[in-house]
Ligand SMILES: NC(=O)C1=CN([C@@H]2O[C@H](COP(=O)(O)OP(=O)(O)OC[C@H]3O[C@@H](n4cnc5c(N)ncnc54)[C@H](OP(=O)(O)O)[C@@H]3O)[C@@H](O)[C@H]2O)C=CC1
Ligand SMILES: CC(=O)[C@@H](O)[C@H](O)COP(=O)(O)O
């Protein structure tokens with residue numbers, strides 16, 4: 001895990017913070033989302049431990065105003081410029097600075113918070129997260145799309161700046177907790193667990209008629225709409241395979257997925273001596289977020305404690321690649337090279353949005369991604385620079401939108 005800084009920046013560490021009696025300065029990118037709210041919930045429980053530098057949102061200006069009034073950041077930013085006046089008026093008299101626009105979100109990430117939660121959904125999170133990385137911050141990475149879309153270039157920036165990257169995605173956080181960076185050569189398999197989503201037992205015909213409401217009703221986790229649909233198609237696990245490939249360099253053949261409907265075992269590492277190490281816990285993102293907040297220490301959370309006697313049974317099954325083709329598509333993209341992953345991510349974002357808007361059916365999501373991947377926009381195996389990533393992403397979005405329009409005809 002070369003990317004996870006060996007030397008720990010004194011300003012960012014909870015243990016050194018405690019020793020110094022200091023406060024950790026924090027920015028939350030995507031504070032109004034599921035990850036953002038869970039992060040705020042944790043820091044509100046330790047008011048003396050944290051200073052909020054910035055909160056950012058996209059369009060949910062009411063929630064942002066509420067959060068800013070309650071948690072008192074130095075700065076509140078709304079990405080949608082048309083909401084600037086509402087934000088300004090909502091925070092009048094508080095002394096909290098306000099700003100609007102995509103550039104303002106990037107500027108917020110550039111402010112000197114020691115720890116930044118990358119909680120924006122989708123490739124929209126790439127530029128702000130990179131800004132935090134480039135100034136060497138401790139970045140808690142929830143936004144998996146950053147790595148899927150621009151993995152090699154993202155890691156290059158981490159290496160250049162000396163930033164600390166802490167995986168927050170529950171599976172990757174689990175692996176981070178049980179994988180000894182000095183024993184990478186002894187790893188036989190990294191096994192990502194997947195709940196199977198709301199349609200785990202549905203037939204293809206049933207899934208063809210699935211509604212957005214059914215798709216976002218995740219059986220175990222309370223998450224934003226996009227990732228919930230990804231869980232339902234199993235694209236989420238595909239994106240996570242690619243994320244794991246960049247975070248834990250054991251080689252693609254050593255990355256595996258198993259369905260585990262209870263979402264108690266968050267992932268496993270199997271070693272050459274036959275040992276399998278896993279991290280378990282109730283399905284609550286406050287555990288992995290707290291791990292990143294307190295790292296390299298730990299902090300108390302209010303998460304429900306695991307009662308295995310009450311749960312009784314944990315079950316596992318192999319994934320069904322026929323009913324859930326997105327998982328195989330993601331592995332193909334991973335093997336094809338980084339540009340194909342950029343295409344996969346962009347096509348998936350457009351297709352999921354089209355499904356949520358009622359423009360295409362549930363099974364069309366994977367079909368759209370497969371068709372756009374087959375066009376070969378990612379023919380350049382590894383993009384040389386970020387401009388190329390953005391260009392591949394842009395073209396793949398146009399191609400997917402065309403696919404959606406043809407499908408809707
Ligand atoms: N939720 C979870 O449990 C988990 C999430 N993740 C990952 O974390 C990320 C966030 O997920 P989640 O919290 O569920 O998502 P949500 O949809 O709940 O929240 C997304 C956040 O990003 C903001 N946002 C959306 N689009 C933009 C944009 N174009 N520019 C700036 N900000 C934007 C939203 O603002 P607004 O509210 O104003 O729209 C919101 O604050 C995703 O990458 C997801 O895959 C990973 C593991 C678990
Ligand atoms: C909480 C989290 O990390 C999600 O990514 C979760 O894993 C989604 O559930 P699935 O296992 O159904 O994809």
Ligand SMILES: [Mn+2]
Pocket residue numbers: 169170171240
């Ligand atoms: Mn996950």
